[in-house]
Amino acid sequence: MEIKAAFKSETNNVCCLPGSCQFSVFGISAAIPGDWTIRPEHKGRNFSYDNGFFHFEKASPDHKDSISFGLLWETVDKEEENETFISNYAANMEMQYKKKMKKQEQFMNHGTDVVEISGIPACILRISYNASTELMAMRRCQRIYVTNIAFLQESSKRRITASVIATQQRMEQEKEALEALLYSIKVV
Numbered sequence: 454m455e456i457k458a459a460f461k462s463e464t465n466n467v468c469c470l471p472g473s474c475q476f477s478v479f480g481i482s483a484a485i486p487g488d489w490t491i492r493p494e495h496k497g498r499n500f501s502y503d504n505g506f507f508h509f510e511k512a513s514p515d516h517k518d519s520i521s522f523g524l525l526w527e528t529v530d531k532e533e534e535n536e537t538f539i540s541n542y543a544a545n546m547e548m549q550y551k552k553k554m555k556k557q558e559q560f561m562n563h564g565t566d567v568v569e570i571s572g573i574p575a576c577i578l579r580i581s582y583n584a585s586t587e588l589m590a591m592r593r594c595q596r597i598y599v600t601n602i603a604f605l606q607e608s609s610k611r612r613i614t615a616s617v618i619a620t621q622q623r624m625e626q627e628k629e630a631l632e633a634l635l636y637s638i639k640v641v
Contacts, residue, residue: 473637478505481526481613484637485509489522503528503611513623518595520627521618522634526611538605538612539567539576546578546601559583568602570613571640575604581621598624602635613640 473484476491479502485491492508493500504527512519529538543565550560563579578601583594598621603614615638617624617631624631 476507476509476524478507479526480609480641481524482637482639482641483522483524483615484634485522486511486634502609518620518623520623520631521616522631523614523616523618524638525614529605529610529612533605535574535605535607539574539603542576542603543578546603547580550580550582563598568636570602570604570636570638573604573606573640575602577602577635596621600624600632600635602638606640609640611640613638 472487474487476483476485489509489511492510493506499505506523506525509522509524510519547562560582561580563581565576565578567574568577569575579598580601581596581598584597597618599616599618601614601616603612605612615635617635619627619631
C-alpha cells in the first residue's frame, strides 16, 4: 500500500491553514478557517463520542457559490482493520454516488489515493457530478467537485469521514487550501 505525503510543515506535522481556528470535539480536531460558519447537524443522530456530524460553510462574497466541509464520526459495529476499510471505502462510495445519480451519466471519478492522516492510512476519493443544488446557492446546473477522506481509528472503533464540496471554479482556485483542510484532521 503506497501512502502519499500530506501537506506537511518542516516539523513533519500537517500544516495549519492561515487564519484558521482549531475545532476540536471528542478527540477529533481540524483546522477550520476562522471566517467559516459552523452548523452542528444533530437531526436523527446522537451527538456523542460515538457519533456526530458538523457542517462548516463559507459563501463567496457575491453569495453565488459556497464551499462546504463536513466532518462525520461514528462507531463501527463490526471488527474491521483500517486497511480493509479503506480498500472497500472508495468502491462503496462510487457505487452510492452512481446509484444516487442513476439518471445522470455525468458522474466522474477523478481518482482514489491512500494518504496518511494523524499517522493513520486513509482513503481519499475525488469525484464530480452535475447538479442543481441549494448548497451552491444557484438554481442552474453546474459541476460540483467532492473530495472525501475516510479512515477507521482502530483503537476507538470510530470511522472518521470528511468531505469538501465546491463548484469546479472554487475547487480549482482553492484546491491546496481545501485539501490542507482535510489533511488537518487529527484524532487522539
